[in-house]
Amino acid sequence: MHNSIPTEIVNTVLSELKIGLTLIDTTGKVIYFNHLGGELLGWDPNLPENNSILSCHKNESKPKVLDKLNQPATIEWHRVIKTQGRCIENAYSPINIPGQFTGAMIITKDVTERELYLERIKKNSETDPLTGLFNRNLFQEVIQGYINESKPFGLAMLDIxxxxxxxDHFGHEEGDRILKEAAASIRSSIRDTDFAFRFGGDEFLILTTAKEPVLKMIEARIKSQNKIPTEHTPAVLNISFGYATSFEEKSMEAVLALADQRMYRDKQTFYLGAGKFFKGK
Known part of the structure; x- marks a missing residue:
């Protein structure tokens, strides 16, 4: 017959492994927790009546939690929560010891470093490193959501x-400065609900509403920041703009092509007028 392991040893091992342990019954009441479990999940040994796993969940999700606790399932479920500036991962394991205990064991870990790393990877996969705008790959993902939901949209194509x-004359460092200035101009001109992408090279794309007044407002904001190049100051930002909406064309590709055509016409008009400095350069 094996001797039982002292609680102090168990707590020391869990502490060394940086694992929080909590036991809850089928009502969600906390029956036991070690020091790290209490720290990470906010259990208070002085106020045991307030210690309930349901306090960690929104009201609308509480019935689902209780349902899981009362199911005779043996499958773990996981949940990552953000609290007090940290990311906490909980792994719930149902426990049923006939005549002694029924509920769940919660293994808790601080996974802040892991989640921040994953967040950086996700951000790098979705954004252009030079301008900080979203990239072309993310555009395909976002626009597909609009298409799946049959949600009207407007697309604006922009070109420097x-x-x-x-x-060629001032170096790519100066060209990069202009690209970043263009991104800043676009970012400051759109609404919080709009998306801005670096589409490739000196081309940018804005995904927004299909309402023309909004598109015209964005165009006016961007063009108000344009500067006219001269012989003495050629390295200035000037953006050409063209837009189209899903009310005008049936497919996303056709909307994009129409916006691109209008942007190109705007660019040609600029080169024939105020931008004639660049003509033939």
């Missing part, structure tokens, strides 16, 4: 005038 001339 004279960027090749600036790169």
């Amino acid at each position: 005038s004279g960027l090749k001339y600036i790169n």
Whole structure:
């Protein structure tokens, strides 16, 4: 017959492994917790009546938690929560010891470092490293959501005038400065509900509502920040703009093509007028 392991040893091992342990019954009441479990989940040894796993959940999810606790299942379930600036992962394991205890064991870990790392990976996969705007890959994902939900949308294509001339005569460092300035101009001109992407090279794309007044407002904001290049100050930002909506064309590709055509016409108009400095350069 094996001797039982002293609670102090169990707590020391769990502490060394940085694992929080909590036992809850089928009502969600906390029956036991070690020091780290209490720290991570906020259990108070002085107020045991307030210690309930349901306090960690929103009101609408509490019935589902109780249902899981009362199911004769043997499958673990996991949940990551953010609290007090940390990311906490809980692994719930149902326990049923006939005549002694029925409920669940919660293994708790601080996974903040892991979640921040995953967040960085996700951000790097979705954003353009130079401008900080979303990239073309994410556009395909977001626009597919609009299409699946049959949600109307507007697309604006934008292009920087004279960027090749600036790169050739002043270097790519100056060209990168112009690209970042363009991104800042776009970011400050759109609403919180809009998306801005670096589509490739000196092309940018805005995904927004299909309402023309909003598209015209964004265009006016961006163009108000444009500067006219001259012989003495050629390395300035000037953005051409063209937009189309899903009310005008049936497919996303057709909307994009129409916006691109209108942007190109705007660019040509600029080169024939105020931007004639770049013509033939």
